[in-house]
Amino acid sequence: SQQGEEDPQALSIQEGENATMNCSYKTSINNLQWYRQNSGRGLVHLILIRSNEREKHSGRLRVTLDTSKKSSSLLITASRAADTASYFCATDARVRFGAGTRLTVKP
Amino acid sequence: ETGVTQSPTHLIKTRGQQVTLRCSSQSGHNTVSWYQQALGQGPQFIFQYYREEENGRGNFPPRFSGLQFPNYSSELNVNALELDDSALYLCASSLGIPGQGMDYGYTFGSGTRLTVV
Numbered sequence: 001s002q003q004g005e006e007d008p009q010a011l012s013i014q015e016g017e018n019a020t021m022n023c024s025y026k027t028s029i030n031n032l033q034w035y036r037q038n039s040g041r042g043l044v045h046l047i048l049i050r051s052n053e054r055e056k057h058s059g060r061l062r063v064t065l066d067t068s069k070k071s072s073s074l075l076i077t078a079s080r081a082a083d084t085a086s087y088f089c090a091t092d093a094r095v096r097f098g099a100g101t102r103l104t105v106k107p
Numbered sequence: 108e109t110g111v112t113q114s115p116t117h118l119i120k121t122r123g124q125q126v127t128l129r130c131s132s133q134s135g136h137n138t139v140s141w142y143q144q145a146l147g148q149g150p151q152f153i154f155q156y157y158r159e160e161e162n163g164r165g166n167f168p169p170r171f172s173g174l175q176f177p178n179y180s181s182e183l184n185v186n187a188l189e190l191d192d193s194a195l196y197l198c199a200s201s202l203g204i205p206g207q208g209m210d211y212g213y214t215f216g217s218g219t220r221l222t223v224v
Contacts, residue, residue, distance in 0.1 A: 033212050040220070042111075042197055043150070045212030088149060095140065095199070095213055097149040 004032070004072075004089035005098040012104045019079050021101040023072040023089035030092060032065055032072050037086045037100070046074075046087075079105045113198050113216035120188050120223050128183040128221070130198030133214045138162075139181040140213065141173060142197040150197055156181060185221075193223045 007022045023032065031050045035043040049056045049065045049072065056063045062075040076083055086100040112131040120126050132139050138157045142150035152165035156175035170186040179200070185192060199213040 035212075035215075040195065040218075042215035042217045043199070043213075045214065048212050096152050097142075099149045 004091050004096070006087065006089055006101045008101060009099065010102045010104070012106065013079055015079060015081055015105055015107050017079055017105075019076040019083070019103055019105070021074050021087055021103070023074070023098075025070050025072075025089075025091045027070075027091075029067070032063075033090050033095070034061075034063060034072075034074050035088045035090065035097075037088065039085075043088065076103075079103075081105050081107045111198055111200050111214050111216035113196075113219050115219060116217065117220045118222070120221065122188055122190060122223055124188050125184065125186045126188060126221065128185075128196050128198075128219045130181045130183070130200075130216060132179045132181065132198075132200035136200035136202050136214070137179055138201045138203060139175055139179065140199045140201075141181070141183045142199065143167070143192075144195045144197060144218075146194075153183065188223045190223050193221060195220050 004023045004025050013019050029051050031048050033048045034046045036046055037043045047058045047061055047063050049063050051067055060077045065072045084105045086102050088097045088100045090097050111133050114129045140155040141153040144150040153167050154164040154173055155162045159175045172184045175181045195218045197215055197218045199215045201213045202211050
């Protein structure tokens with residue numbers, strides 16, 4: 001399966017803290033992507049990291065990729081209440097999703 | 108540049124009926140994928156179309172079928188609706204050749220909320 005599996009299932013933090021969520025996958029990949037979904041809405045593409053990259057930044061987002069461990073992490077720094085959402089990772093061209101990490105940022 | 112548009116946004120159908128959901132891809136995108144998302148779950152892959160041909164299918168029965176048109180818009184048809192078909196249906200488009208390491212993310216529509224009663 002090329003499905004990504006996110007961990008933890010749920011995460012609750014205070015505004016201003018950092019949030020880290022992880023993704024594991026099972027097969028070789030060309031790239032890994034992270035998405036955000038606000039309640040009941042479509043997914044929004046956040047960042048894509050290629051298999052030959054180890055780290056990538058976009059604003060308050062930092063993504064790492066370890067292809068030897070088949071894992072990735074998404075770090076959101078200085079979190080805001082507006083970051084409250086579900087976060088998903090997906091791999092490969094067909095983009096399969098796991099159950100996601102539900103992040104709650106308390107004001 | 109327009110995004111992905113799905114219609115309708117909400118729909119209520121009776122068990123046994125048929126439904127057609129529509130998706131207008133982002134301009135220039137040639138690949139479209141459909142997902143079913145039950146409440147509290149991640150999106151489940153239904154199928155993908157690339158240049159009007161089906162390019163992969165998830166674990167869904169044949170009563171789930173689709174089409175992609177020459178302008179790359181798409182339809183999802185579901186026959187003989189069941190109560191468990193109640194879900195958010197998401198369409199996503201992208202640019203690339205599936206299986207050849209697409210380097211682009213997917214653009215999702217806001218979804219169609221289907222309720223089967």
